[in-house]
Amino acid sequence: MQFSVKVTDYQKNIMLNICDVGLLGKKIIQDDLNMNISKNYYGEKLVDKEEAILLLKNSSIINMVGQQTISLSLELGIGSENGIKSISGVPFLIVFKM
Template sequence: MKVFLNVIRAQGMVLVNICQVELLGKVFKDGDIILDINEKFYGGELVELDYAFSLIDEATVMSIVGNYVVDEAIKRGIVHKDSVLSVSGVKFAQVYNV
C-alpha cells in the first residue's frame, strides 16, 4: 500500500509523518477536537508503507493517520491499541522515541 511520507528534520528532532493517500488535505472535527491532515505536515513522497514504517528507529516522533495505516502499525507492534485516538471515525496515533 502506498502512503504519503513527510520527514521533517528540525532542531535535532526527526518527525516522520505517515498519511493514507485519500486523507491528505482533509479536516475532521469531533467536538472541540480538530484533526487537520494538511499538505505542509503530511504531504510528501508517495512510498510503500513498509518503507515508511522502516523509519521508526530514526524518528523522534512518528505521526500516523488513517484507519488502515494505524491498524497495520498496531499489528506490527509500532503502536499500542490503547494509544490510538479517533476523530470522526479517523484513527490517529503518535509514537515518541525519546
C-alpha cells in the first residue's frame, strides 16, 4: 500500500498533506464544492505504509484524502470519524494536533 505525501514546515509545525495514490491528480466535484487533489499539494513523493505511519504520528497539521489514508489515521487514533467529510463519496479529514 502506498500513499502520496507532501511535508512542509508551516509556522514551526510539520504539515502533512497525504492522500491515496489513486486519487492523485483527480478533481472531485459535488454541487458547488470542488476539490483538486493536485500533485503540487499532495504529490511530493510516494511512501509505503510504514513511512506514512511515522509521518502521521509526527505531524501537527494533517490534510488527508481517501479511504485508505483516513482508515490508517483512525487506526492510529489520529482524528475522529465525526470529523470526516465527503465530496462525491471521497472522504477527507483535517487534523490539528495540540
